[in-house]
Amino acid sequence: MKLISIIRGKCPQCEKSNIFESRGNLLLFKIPQMHANCERCHYKFEKEPGFFFGAMFVSYAIAAAQFIPFFLISYFLLGASPLFSFLGVIVIAILSSTMNFRLSRIIWIYLFSKTKKEV
Numbered sequence: 001m002k003l004i005s006i007i008r009g010k011c012p013q014c015e016k017s018n019i020f021e022s023r024g025n026l027l028l029f030k031i032p033q034m035h036a037n038c039e040r041c042h043y044k045f046e047k048e049p050g051f052f053f054g055a056m057f058v059s060y061a062i063a064a065a066q067f068i069p070f071f072l073i074s075y076f077l078l079g080a081s082p083l084f085s086f087l088g089v090i091v092i093a094i095l096s097s098t099m100n101f102r103l104s105r106i107i108w109i110y111l112f113s114k115t116k117k118e119v
Contacts, residue, residue, distance in 0.1 A: 012113035013043035024098040032102045059104035
């Protein structure tokens with residue numbers, strides 16, 4: 001199933017090999033590193049230079065889906081101050097940055113991948 005492969009970060013072609021070779025480390029300021037090609041089926045992840053530019057928009061949508069509910073719940077339901085709610089959004093942004101980076105690129109790869117059945 002494609003959704004499970006996206007969540008697990010597997011190749012869109014064979015769904016066996018990992019897209020990322022490392023998860024990155026927020027505390028050491030290291031971003032996740034991608035494989036250039038699938039280790040199993042040799043599917044090329046980056047189709048052209050600048051291919052992942054669009055993944056920034058996916059990352060923005062993921063971040064908005066995290067920030068807006070947090071702010072609304074903390075401010076309106078829990079009665080927190082706007083400053084506390086805003087600082088909570090900043091903390092969420094920092095803590096989820098590497099996860100959002102990985103997930104947005106994986107989603108972007110899946111949006112533009114063609115499996116063997118489709119070709």
